[in-house]
Amino acid sequence: MSGQALAAPPVAPLAEAPARKADAGIRDRILQLRDGLSHGLIGAEKLVERLLIGLLTGGHLLIEGAPGLAKTRAVKRLSDGLDGSFARVQCTPDLMPADLTGTTVWRQDAGTFEFLPGPLFHSLILVDEVNRAPPKVQSALLEAMAESQITVSGHTHRLPDPFMVVATQNPIEHAGTFPLPEAQLDRFLLHVVVEMPDEASERRILDLVEGELNHHAEAMPVKLSVAEVIAAREAALATYVSPALKDYLVRLVSGTRTDAVAPDLRASIEHPASPRGTLALMVAGKARAYLHGRDHVVPEDISELAADALSHRIGLTWRAAAEGRTTRGIVGGLVARTRAL
Numbered sequence: 001m002s003g004q005a006l007a008a009p010p011v012a013p014l015a016e017a018p019a020r021k022a023d024a025g026i027r028d029r030i031l032q033l034r035d036g037l038s039h040g041l042i043g044a045e046k047l048v049e050r051l052l053i054g055l056l057t058g059g060h061l062l063i064e065g066a067p068g069l070a071k072t073r074a075v076k077r078l079s080d081g082l083d084g085s086f087a088r089v090q091c092t093p094d095l096m097p098a099d100l101t102g103t104t105v106w107r108q109d110a111g112t113f114e115f116l117p118g119p120l121f122h123s124l125i126l127v128d129e130v131n132r133a134p135p136k137v138q139s140a141l142l143e144a145m146a147e148s149q150i151t152v153s154g155h156t157h158r159l160p161d162p163f164m165v166v167a168t169q170n171p172i173e174h175a176g177t178f179p180l181p182e183a184q185l186d187r188f189l190l191h192v193v194v195e196m197p198d199e200a201s202e203r204r205i206l207d208l209v210e211g212e213l214n215h216h217a218e219a220m221p222v223k224l225s226v227a228e229v230i231a232a233r234e235a236a237l238a239t240y241v242s243p244a245l246k247d248y249l250v251r252l253v254s255g256t257r258t259d260a261v262a263p264d265l266r267a268s269i270e271h272p273a274s275p276r277g278t279l280a281l282m283v284a285g286k287a288r289a290y291l292h293g294r295d296h297v298v299p300e301d302i303s304e305l306a307a308d309a310l311s312h313r314i315g316l317t318w319r320a321a322a323e324g325r326t327t328r329g330i331v332g333g334l335v336a337r338t339r340a341l
């Protein structure tokens with residue numbers, strides 16, 4: 001056995017070139033997916049980038065925005081560009097954990113129990129208005145997100161790969177909602193805020209949707225297979241992060257914990273970001289670098305994503321909240337005042 005291994009010809013240098021070619025081909029397909037998404041989502045480049053970062057890292061997204069800002073449309077469009085299965089769950093206060101996980105039923109004819117999988121067994125899941133679901137449902141969902149498996153009636157079931165949850169919540173409604181606890185928010189890779197479109201974009205939205213009503217909907221230009229998504233993820237996660245950039249990441253996140261960067265901003269923070277936040281920012285930065293065609297992460301990848309990766313992981317003091325400060329504002333301030341390299 002070992003003799004055979006020693007006698008094996010040195011194939012590695014020859015095998016490298018085709019592998020790089022395949023990587024480039026997959027990146028092109030990801031860029032086609034990005035263009036297809038952007039085409040149907042006017043002025044939503046930031047949201048499109050975040051969706052792709054989630055896809056490329058195996059991360060889950062929490063999208064916040066007022067009603068009617070194309071959140072559902074964005075996720076549906078992403079699913080049109082993927083070969084995996086798609087499910088949508090509308091959360092209400094009477095939702096039960098089994099409505100997500102599935103349930104075991106007794107088959108009288110066969111004399112056996114049969115597991116009927118719920119929506120969590122799809123590759124891409126849109127969980128609309130997650131803050132309307134009761135805490136038991138939220139914790140079933142977030143456990144699935146953290147562990148990629150669920151346990152029903154004592155049996156553990158693996159969830160598919162890729163498995164991506166995109167949850168939405170509406171910031172203006174408070175009545176009848178169950179805000180996600182901080183520990184559960186930490187499960188989301190990114191917290192994305194969708195803004196109102198500007199006038200020029202809104203005008204383009206009218207033309208686009210009018211065209212679609214007249215049956216001129218443009219199909220997605222690609223449909224990525226599960227294998228392609230996994231290959232793209234491997235390539236994205238292999239993006240290089242220099243030691244100096246890792247130091248920057250740590251400095252930035254430490255700014256939420258110690259007074260080293262900005263004592264005035266730190267004083268507003270009750271719960272700082274955990275190492276999971278630092279890791280999330282690094283991984284998201286890798287995916288952004290990959291999307292921008294680089295084989296290495298640059299400080300801008302980190303600074304651009306810092307608010308989305310960290311703001312939902314920190315808690316404000318009651319005084320800072322009463323003064324109208326926001327976690328996004330605090331992270332933005334830390335980014336502005338942390339030395340990058």
Ligand SMILES: Nc1ncnc2c1ncn2[C@@H]1O[C@H](COP(=O)(O)OP(=O)(O)OP(=O)(O)O)[C@@H](O)[C@H]1O
Binds near residue numbers: 070
């Ligand atoms: N940026 C945009 N690009 C294209 N269409 C848009 C855009 N913004 C809004 N729309 C259109 O507005 C309508 C509402 O979109 P959608 O249902 O996806 O919103 P939503 O954010 O999911 O709303 P809700 O919070 O109520 O679920 C759709 O017809 C959609 O095509």
Ligand SMILES: [Mg+2]
Binds near residue numbers: 072073
């Ligand atoms: Mg919606």
